[in-house]
Amino acid sequence: MKGLLLRLSALDADAATAVRVIAHFEALMSAGSDAVSLVRSTAGLAQCAAGLERTGGRRVRFGPGGAALPGEPERVSGSAFFGDTDSGPGGRVWLERPGAPGPFDELVLEWMAIAARMLDGRRRAAEPPHAADPALVELVLSEREAVEDRARALRLLGLVPELPLRVVAVALAGAGPAGAPPSPGSGPGAGPAPDIGVETVALLGRSGLPGSVRIARVGPLGAVLVQRPDGDPASPAEELRAAAGARPAGPDAPGRSAGRAVRSVRAGVGGLTEALDAGVSWQQARVALRFAAAGRPEEAVTDHDDLGPVALLAEIPAERLRARPEVRALAELAAGEGGGTGIAALAAFCRTGSLRQAAAELHLHHSSVAARLAHVEETLGWRLRDPRDRFRAHLALYAWRLSGTE
Incomplete structure (x- = not known):
């Protein structure tokens, strides 16, 4: 040439x-x-x-x-x-x-x-998620470092400082609200303790997110930087929910062993921010993570953008939330026999507003869900068909989840 x-x-x-x-x-x-x-x-x-x-x-x-x-x-x-x-x-x-x-x-x-x-x-081809240098990721997420240092760290990670990104916080499912039943694989004889870095890589690998995905362990959490192609503002929450509901394909796949359910994770998705302000999205992701509940994919991944003003509940100290009578009642219900199924039915009904939709989401007959909700109503004194009581129940569920996390 x-x-x-x-x-x-x-x-x-x-x-x-x-x-x-x-x-x-x-x-x-x-x-x-x-x-x-x-x-x-x-x-x-x-x-x-x-x-x-x-x-x-x-x-x-x-x-x-x-x-x-x-x-x-x-x-x-x-x-x-x-x-x-x-x-x-x-x-x-x-x-x-x-x-x-x-x-x-x-x-x-x-x-x-x-x-x-x-x-x-x-x-549109999904780039495999990369395990990144934790020091570089922490530098990007820091709000104390100079802008020039954060921009350099982004470039070293293969990200574009001029394009926006989202941060996802991932935790092991066992770290749930006080009184919640332990997650599968967390009890005696469950095998070696899971590693949050490995679990985060597995989750993001199943998600097939398009764009650049960088993963690192930050303290007890997995931190994920997601930069969509050309700054596409779409949230990765749906892909993560689909990945959270997926199971390894074979008997020798990571996370699967005889007689033990696949370990799962919870995830919080931060809002879209400029790459140099990734620390803001990281803070939002950790707030969203506190609202996520182990179990069903619909609740295992929470998007901060979807919370709206409900996110302000996270600013209330956990001890004040635990002191609320509704939160204490939910904790007692969850700890009792069949409490986990009652909580699941209540959460699905509050989320969908429909008995049949809740039953479809839980893969149960609607009469089974109705029976569980009747038990919840009798125990807590709510009439869930009343919009005001259903609103109170939904807020109480959020507060109960937040009460077990800081």
Whole structure:
């Protein structure tokens, strides 16, 4: 390519420039660059702002100096579409030249669209989760370290400082609310104690999350950095719930042994934040984790975004929650004979608001669920068909779960 450029530059400067443009994008595609690298390098090549936006996705814009640009473009001097394909929904690329389009803008846009379409085909392939250096992950999650140090740590982890991410906190299922029954595999003779790092890698491996996933152990928790392709804001909660409900395929798979249920985990998903503010998402993930309950996938993974103002309950000290009569009553119910099944029925009914939907979720006949709810009503003095009592019951369940965690 160098030799061709030298020969062309001696004959025709325009031809040499055209080849240089093509070589630029071919190098980007060969290197497996992401959308951020594509837009930033195109802006530098064209010496004007450039942008990319996928259908229903996040907009990415960079100036010629390499700085990310927020908001919508003020003036688009030229654009190109990369249409819907089997590998992605397509989208648009553009240049934002203040004056008239440059002589090679059309070629730049054509090849930028080609590169974007190729990236679109790659971005949906799930990258295996990587076990990361815990020191780097802790540096990213710290709010005390300098921004420059956090940005460097993100790059060393293979993440993009300019794209948003979410943090997921993972804990072993046995660390549940006070009075809750122990999780499977936690009793005597259950075998070696599980390792949260191994369990977190197994959970994320089953989830098949697209994008960059970095896992490390931080204290007693698994910390997971999830950066979706091109900053896609979608929460990973649904994929994690599906993975939490999955079971290893064979008798020799990790976590499975004769006569013992598969160990499970609980997870809290933090909100979407800028990568340099990952500490905020980490705090939210730990709050969401306190609301997660061992057992069914629907409750084993809690998304902080879904909690809304209920998340404020986590600010109440655990001892004050334990002092509430409703929380004490739930703890006594859970500790009694058949208490675990009653709690499960109550949680499913509060979540769905329907006896039949609760029964379908629990894979039970609706009459069995009705009998369990009747026992709960008799024990706690609630009338669950009354919306006010059901609201109180739901809040009491949240408070009971929080009362066993700090």
